[in-house]
Amino acid sequence: MKKITIIMFLISLSIAVFLSPFASQLPDGLEKVAEDKGFIEKAEGKEVFQAPLPDYTVSFIKNESISTSFAGLIGTVLVFLISYFGAVVLKKWNTRS
Amino acid sequence: MHIPDGFLDTKTWLSLSIVSGVALAYAVKKVGKKIGEKHVPLIGVMSAFIFAAQMLNFPVAAGTSGHFMGGALASILLGPFAGLLVMSTVLIVQCLIFQDGGLTALGANIFNMGIIGSFFSYYLYSMIKKLAGSKIFIIGVFIVSWLSIVLSASFCAVELAISATVPLKVALPAMAGIHSLIGIGEGIITCLVLGFISKIRPDLIDIEKI
Incomplete structure (x- = not known):
């Protein structure tokens, strides 16, 4: 189980860090x-809050590619941690009941 | 097809937020009852992979790009409720951290890509498997993944129409049309990943579905 988890996590990280700067901008x-x-303007300025890393960019990194890579790294790790530890908590809940 | 704030009217986003909230709470309960040792790391890496793969927009037609969704992948491997949890985690982080999809539209996005994406894919795939056996594993996966994108995009079009943002007869063919191209990418990626897992850990393909 450990092996495939590590392989798939590394594949995900590589995609987010190395490939994301090459993603289509279209x-x-x-x-x-x-x-x-003709309804794109309905969304203009309608954001109800300001997210910390809008459009997968990190504001203090000027280089666009590195900024995207770094955002990808943060996101992938964050999503993994939330999902993994969320599942750990659910598993504990399961064994207890 | 992450809907931003401003495209949906209050009655639409509010109703979909309630529906998705209830579905999510139910999924947490369901997964909590059936989750096993093997599910835990798989749920973690599936979420990480789907997040990363969703960053990769690929060009599909004149001036348009599309990206992987993952509802079919997550639900065929883990089951519909676990699939919904995986998709929701990705969508919530994308919304709150990366401003990808509006906060008011979060319920709608979870409905389209999480609920429709996972449940439709899982049950259609189960049906195909029952009828044809696992001989057509890859073809079945491709068809289901492709359809899941077209269906999610069609639901999105219906929500835009209900919100009076754009008439249905304009939105539906446009959304379904462009996503029938994006769906080819979805099919290829889902087949590659499930094919890869079945090569190195064939037992995981038959993991208990939640």
Whole structure:
């Protein structure tokens, strides 16, 4: 179990850190439809809060690629930790009952 | 297809937030009852992989890109409730940390990509498996993954129409059309990952589904 977990985690990290700077910058399916059909402006300035790393960028890193890589690294580790330890807690709950 | 704030009206985002909230609470209970030793690390890496893979937008057609969703992957491997938890974790982090998908639209995004993505994929795949056996494993996975994207995008179009953002007859063909291309990418990635897991740990493909 350990081996495949480590392999898959490393693959995920590599994707987030090394490949994410090469991701297409084009609008995604929904954005494109919103642009073409003229309702994209309905979202402009409508954010109800300001997220710390908007659009997968880290504000204090000027280099765009490194900024994206770093955001990818933070996100992948964070999602893993929340999900893994969330599952650990659920597992404990299961064994107790 | 992460919906931003501003596209959905209050009645739509509020109802979908309630539906997704209830579904999520139920999924936590369900997974809590059935989760085993082997599920824990898999749930962790599945979430990490889906987050990372969702960052990789690939160009699909003139001026448009798409990215992996993961609902089919997570639910075919782990089951629909565990799949919903994985997808929700990814979507919540994307929304709160990376401003990908609006906070008011979080319930709608969990509904489209988490609930539809996981439950539709899991039950359709189970049906195909029952009818055809596991001989067509890869073809079945591809079809289910492709359909999951087109269906999620169609639900998104319906929500935009209910919100009076854009008429259904405009939104539905546009959303389903472009996502039928993005769905090819979804199918390929899901097949690659499940194929990879079945090569190195074939027993994990048959892990108990939650």
